[in-house]
Amino acid sequence: MALEQISRAVRESAQKEADLILKAAELAAAEQEEQARRAAEAEGERRYQQAVRAIEEEFARKLIQFSGVANKELLGRKNACLRQIFDAAYERLLKLPEEEYAAIMRQLLDRAAQDKDGRIRGGRIRVHPDEKGRFEAILRQYNAGRSEDQALTLDAANPLPEPGGFIYVAENFQIDQTLRTLLGDLEREHAPRIAAQIFGKAKEQG
16 A cells, blocks of 8 residues: 555656646747747848848939939030030021121130230231131221231131131230130030020929
8 A cells, every 4th residue: 555655656746747847848949939939030020121221222222323324314415405505606606797797706806916905916817718708808907007017917827627716826825716615615604504594494394
């Protein structure tokens, strides 16, 4: 009887110990599973955020790249439009009536030939061969009543590559009074304002 009680007590103790070990193992397993789940979720969130950042960075890079290309193209179109405006002005000046064109050229000759004290200097002017006759007439009027040292002559040996205006040549310097140069100066000076007027109106209408 005593042996049976002892055996039962051992079995019960062993069962309790086994139950405790099993429960502890189950709790440890559940804890490990929870930790693994949290770690997996954290890793998944980290990868998700990393992927999101990578997508956002790629999108931002492409957006900047696209904006750069678009702005460059827009600037090119604006510059081309402005170039057309000043090219049209060049053509209109060349086609002015002779007297109007001559009046403009005489003013430019006065400006080029005057020294800092306002005295007229002599010199030579270079023009395009197609405008030789035009400037011969202009110089006849310009030189009328002037002394020889104030007279201007044509430099036929050094013609300009395109018509429109002239280059004044003195002994130690020269002054570019060609239409291309004058219009280029005006373009650099007034292009921002002209562009603002043209493209500002286009934006409002668009």
